[in-house]
Amino acid sequence: MTHYQKSLRVTTIGKSFQNITSKIAAIVAESGVETGLCTLFLRHTSASLVIQENADPDVLIDLANFMAKLVPESRNYIHNTEGADDMPGHIRTVLTHTSETIPINNGYLVLGTWQGIYIWEHRQYNHSRELVVHISG
Numbered sequence: 075m076t077h078y079q080k081s082l083r084v085t086t087i088g089k090s091f092q093n094i095t096s097k098i099a100a101i102v103a104e105s106g107v108e109t110g111l112c113t114l115f116l117r118h119t120s121a122s123l124v125i126q127e128n129a130d131p132d133v134l135i136d137l138a139n140f141m142a143k144l145v146p147e148s149r150n151y152i153h154n155t156e157g158a159d160d161m162p163g164h165i166r167t168v169l170t171h172t173s174e175t176i177p178i179n180n181g182y183l184v185l186g187t188w189q190g191i192y193i194w195e196h197r198q199y200n201h202s203r204e205l206v207v208h209i210s211g
């Protein structure tokens with residue numbers, strides 16, 4: 075079995091979805107693995123990984139609006155030393171994911187037609203996020 079691992083730095087724009095699908099696909103191609111698994115792990119607690127709609131941006135807007143209502147920044151959280159957006163960011167990450175596993179077939183990610191891989195930044199400001207990509211096959 076082959077293992078290939080690479081870290082990827084992604085600068086996020088505050089409270090946004092960063093489409094990283096093409097970056098991950100390039101790493102899969104670079105690995106040379108034809109059949110296997112691509113495991114993604116985001117090394118942070120206030121940003122998430124999601125596989126979501128990549129054709130209609132309204133889906134991402136609706137998701138962000140729903141999450142903002144579900145986990146508002148206006149509550150009086152005990153943990154607030156890093157700002158009013160920090161604890162809500164942690165809660166939003168608990169409700170989503172920091173890892174995803176995607177099959178690889180014929181050297182390509184097996185994603186649905188309308189699926190994209192996103193880093194979902196939950197904080198208000200830009201951050202440098204580290205993603206570990208591990209490919210086995």
